[in-house]
């Protein structure tokens with residue numbers, strides 16, 4: 001069965017896109033059929049997958065508005081070996097336009113149906129907001145992956161996200177669950193990071209992935225080359241960490 005994961009956290013810059021791109025590439029490298037859906041007007045996952053966001057005519061925006069089928073918008077990441085539904089600034093308008101449409105929370109879920117079964121994993125990169133786009137992702141997914149930096153305010157925003165997930169569960173998608181919390185940009189020498197990490201494990205127990213993503217410059221560089229880190233520097237700590245994360249997810253049977 002296809003596993004659909006929303007990578008979400010309304011806090012900006014916590015590593016959502018880095019995780020979506022590199023986990024997609026890691027899962028694809030172990031033979032899984034992967035689709036990445038870029039649901040952020042910033043189009044960072046699109047660029048990071050080696051697709052020029054300015055050069056594309058049909059994006060997830062047109063799919064959500066019913067102006068194009070998902071088949072028409074689908075492209076393949078030349079580097080990542082996975083398929084992609086791209087996004088660019090057009091998507092910023094969707095936030096307002098979708099509100100007027102019927103089944104506004106279910107637009108992505110319905111649009112995805114024709115191709116869903118072609119994939120083992122579908123990863124959705126959410127924008128840094130609890131808006132209609134993120135809501136569409138949460139209504140489509142079976143589970144949410146929450147990347148977070150282990151810093152002082154990290155836990156504060158988490159309760160808003162957890163409440164939103166609960167609301168989606170009771171109104172739209174009863175099967176939705178939290179797949180796991182992913183510690184990103186981790187610096188083990190930082191005492192505060194260690195403390196927040198411990199707190200996380202205390203609160204969320206085995207919902208915290210064992211794999212930790214270290215701060216690694218190769219991960220930050222790779223998008224500039226339009227490639228997942230695996231094909232920029234496969235030996236780097238960052239590349240190895242995302243391969244480990246893929247292994248952990250696969251061994252969980254998720």
Ligand code: ATP
Nearest residue numbers: 012013014015016017018128185214215216219220
């Ligand atoms: P936004 O909320 O704006 O969509 P995001 O949550 O998707 O942001 P990213 O874009 O993945 O976060 O990461 C933010 C910045 O941190 C980027 O410049 C990225 O290259 C860098 N970064 C992410 N993870 C790491 C890491 N493990 N080590 C070093 N740099 C990282």
Ligand code: MG
Nearest residue numbers: 016017040044
């Ligand atoms: Mg992002």
